[in-house]
Amino acid sequence: MHQKILILDFGSQYTQLIARRVRENNVYCEIYPSDISSQFVRDFAPAGIILSGGPASVAEDKTPRAPQSVFELGVPVMGICYGMQTMAAQLGGAVENARVREFGYAEVQAQDQTTLLRDIHDRTDSAGKQVLDVWMSHGDNVTALPPGFEVMACNAATPLAAIADEKRKFYGMQFHPEVTHTLQGKAIIERFVHEICGAGHDWNMPDYMDEAIGRIRSEVGADEVILGLSGGVDSSVAAALIHRAIGKQLTCVFVDNGLLRQNEAEQVMDIFGRNLGVKVIHVDASAEFLKHLQGVADPETKRRVIGREFVEVFQREAAGIANAKWLAQGTIYPDVIESAGGKTKKAHTIKSHHNVGGLPDTLHLKLLEPLRELFKDEVRELGLALGLSHEMVFRHPFPGPGLGVRILGEVKREYAELLRRADAIFIEELRISGWYEKTSQAFAVFLPVKSVGVMGDGRTYDYVVALRAVQTEDFMTAHWAELPYTLLAKISNRIVNEVRGINRVVYDISGKPPATIEWE
Template sequence: MQQKIIILDFGSQTTQLIGRRVRELDTFCEIMPYNKFPKDDPSVIGVILSGSPYSVHDKEAFKVDLSQFVGRIPVLGICYGAQFISYANGGKVEAADSREYGRANLEHFDAENPLFHGFVENSQVWMSHGDTITAIPEDYKCIASTANVKFAAYASTKQPVWAVQFHPEVFHSLQGTQLLKNFVVDICGSRQDWSADSFVETTVAELKAQLGDDKVILGLSGGVDSSVAAVLLNKAIGSNLTCIFVDHGMLRKNEFRDVMEDYKCLGLNVIGVDASEKFFNDLAGVTDPEEKRKIIGRDFVEVFNAEAKKQTGAKWLAQGTIYPDRIESLNITGKVIKSHHNVGGLPKEMNLQLCEPLKWLFKDEV
């Protein structure tokens, strides 16, 4: 069974960065909305609570039932996550005299606490918060302080719960990766057996099992994501994969021709469609980026659908959807960061099942 860390997203700008840092520790993680913790999932070995743009006192603040996981598996709260743990357990969180943003140093820390194993004196951390924790709950103890923040980190004395006011996921927290490793590996017990390299072998095997002898259609964009998805599918099902590459007219000069040649060298079965005139006509006069994305997505589906109907017997549509595509298309605040044409389901008339080989990977992992 594959182990995983769950990162509960409270809307922080650095939530995806927390995920990347965990993946760099050869540990699979999944970012989920703050209110979607997967109950009764034995593969979850730890939980990280992210930061948030809100104060715990805001009416709009995202709040979670900590009893779902506290006491069952290790928990690490970061910034808002740390404040919320204190707030929810009887501690105090108050507005700071001024927003603390920037570098700070841990003047005091508990070197015996497993979260700070390997830390050096005055280790630099990065603060970014408007509220501050002024009192921690009973049965908790302070384990780190800076010159301006008494409760820079604290921990439960009875349960596996830790909380840090700073951001270990950012580069400016010089031992942030060490802290996350201490939590993910030493405290949560990760076997560190997941990597992008192992992903290829396991994914090809999973695709073979999922697709069998079924025929698959894949829309190629000419970019990295869909091209990698195509190569993985080609390894799994070979000639049962048909790729459609739509030229929307906005590629670089000669790119459509050059990429088609590259696909040929990769052994892919690709149909090229020049639809640039349609895209140019539909985009004429449009200046809003989000509207442009929607037009491009709509036109791509129309052109692709027309060509896909010519392919008989296909049961699956494959896409190069990656993890950030899904996260950005529906932020946990309910607001879209930006839409992606390959997220949101398939038109009913296509009557195809969806296959997304890369849906758990970040861009650099692809």
């Protein structure tokens, strides 16, 4: 049994980052909606509780509140933004609409006497006060302290920027320690989970691997499992984990949907079939997929079509495996979040993922998702613990629908061929320059528009590709990678010269948010 932190979600866009920061400290945590029952909180038996931020106003009636047992369990509680406000209101303080709202960078003066912030600061100002650089996002303020609380940090706009009840180990912060813009945020969360909550360091990938293997063996028993192997990091790690657990009971089905990267099929069969000894069935279904995608331009419709075709292919293959009872997938936490399939069921659907949302009854298989609660970097840690190569584990993510969502609008075979070649050049040059390891995800996007160009003495009228490269810790937010101009120039020159049919290359400099990492 892991010591664990309970995170109650009030609807913040940053809630998943809180979980990520806790796990970075080798402490297990789970996220649940704020309206769970007091009995659930007691049964969860947390070492500590974190209350997330949220878009509502505590100053209004009928907005979310924490279960009362949160404050009666006798465990430490940390409230962030809305979480601090509801804690203050529920414990006898007051919250009002702020006269001066704060969104973005702010400075607060930190009091050194509390356990949470002791010796944690960014600098000392001219008056000898300790200063923290933080990230604010609030329109309400706590205006009166609950009984037993003291001020932990303040500034001119927010006199009660952080509060503490040391006796009960209750702490509240108006700023967000989970985001990287709060420079000491990691130190604050580390102090809370380890020193204040007393949690150890028992959440790590080698231990998780052993636990996951035990769960898979117990759940699957003597049944056969089939897994959709895409060649991406997630499905590859899932395959290696399940194979370690049940060996020959696993059959991987590698579907060539006509939307793979260059030489993908050969690489997958070489790594898994020949090197790892995994049973892999190679199915060339490219003609089927491309036929069903004819005339389909809407990105969500394309995802549904591709997902449906995957299911149909699996149905055929499963019929040939007599004892197949399970379909395994490499679903990970961000997939669930973006498809609004998390435990809270309150997130907006950003884009649907073909591997989230259950299976049709006609498939007659149960679902096995051993990575569903893991973030991408945890999946990579697990892959290394399983003995997969660094090159495979740190390969950039590839979407389940493949190039189908990197070809804008209708998918055609000729578009896929052009995109495959352009993308391969981009990735090759990133590897040669050393930038592949510096970026988290990089790829080319096919734009179904033509532009006029000139090559030699002739006019061209060819297609355009966009290059996308981002840097991120958790794929929930991302910054565009500032690739050197000389590198971009070399990549563009190679693509235009080597890929007949493309005469223009552009570079995407949008962050996430407001854009998503993929274009569709």
